[in-house]
Amino acid sequence: MKNDKIKNIIFDLGDVILNIDVPLASLSFADLSGKDQKEVLTIFRENDVFRQFETGFLSEADFRNFVRSILNNNEWDDHIIDKAWNSLLLDLPLERVELLKKLSQSYRLFLLSNTSSIHITQVHKILHAATGIEKLDDLFEKVYLSYEMGLMKPDIRIYQQVLDDSGLSAEETIFLDDNLDNINGAAKLGIEAIHVQKPLTILDYLKDYAV
Incomplete structure (x- = not known):
């Protein structure tokens, strides 16, 4: 069900935007x-x-x-x-990118990922090959990466840093992640945290927000 208070959506990367097999x-x-x-x-x-x-x-x-x-x-x-x-990085379904484009018309979108620089370089190659988009920064207002922040989910400080840096209110923010520990970490700050579980995808969880 849609929460009318929501103004911001924060996405994890692996198995939320990009399919992976760890x-x-x-x-x-x-x-x-x-x-x-x-x-x-x-x-x-x-x-x-x-x-x-x-x-x-x-x-x-x-x-x-x-x-x-x-x-x-x-x-x-x-x-x-x-x-x-x-090798764990798989494909990036085009329909998820189209969903992000649609959501960006009504919401502020952010990415928060536990990742490394080697992975991000490859992710950008996968993204460009699939969509013609050069980098993740072109899909989100801001991209937050653990290796640049010196913190990893589910450390509560990483969510607080995102909120503070981008001026977000937890009560107006959704966070989607495939890892339950990460979901619980965000929820501690009052963020509406959604646990993405296969076979469902963000298209299922955010369908009410993309209308």
Whole structure:
């Protein structure tokens, strides 16, 4: 049901705007290293790879060298690591972009994503190939990325920073994310948080706002 107080909509990226398959990245690194996928996941988790890269603690070069180190292979070129890391990024359905364009006529739109610079570079390539649009910034009033902010969802500070930076009222804002922890983090500030769950998409959740 439509909330008539809503003036702003904040979108997550992965599995909200862009389709992703997260396990594909660990599977790609498993294939490269000859290790079991579960072992690769354990190594990544124990070394806090995702958080370090997606909060900007590691630069692209640092990340690649870190992966070479923890997976014991110093012969991988940068593009090999990038390709494996980006393998989880799938397609960007055109109808979601058309929905964003329609919503932007009545609402202020923002993006808030836990991501890395390597992923964003690839996302822009996928976006341009699918729609002719150069970058995410062309679809949103402002794009907020974890690696630039030094914070990750569901840290409540990242939502507050978005609200403060763009002058948004929580009560006038919807946030859509596929991760329940992220939804709960936003809800703590009074944001109307919508948990996007397959097979439903943002076209289903926001149909009342796109009329």
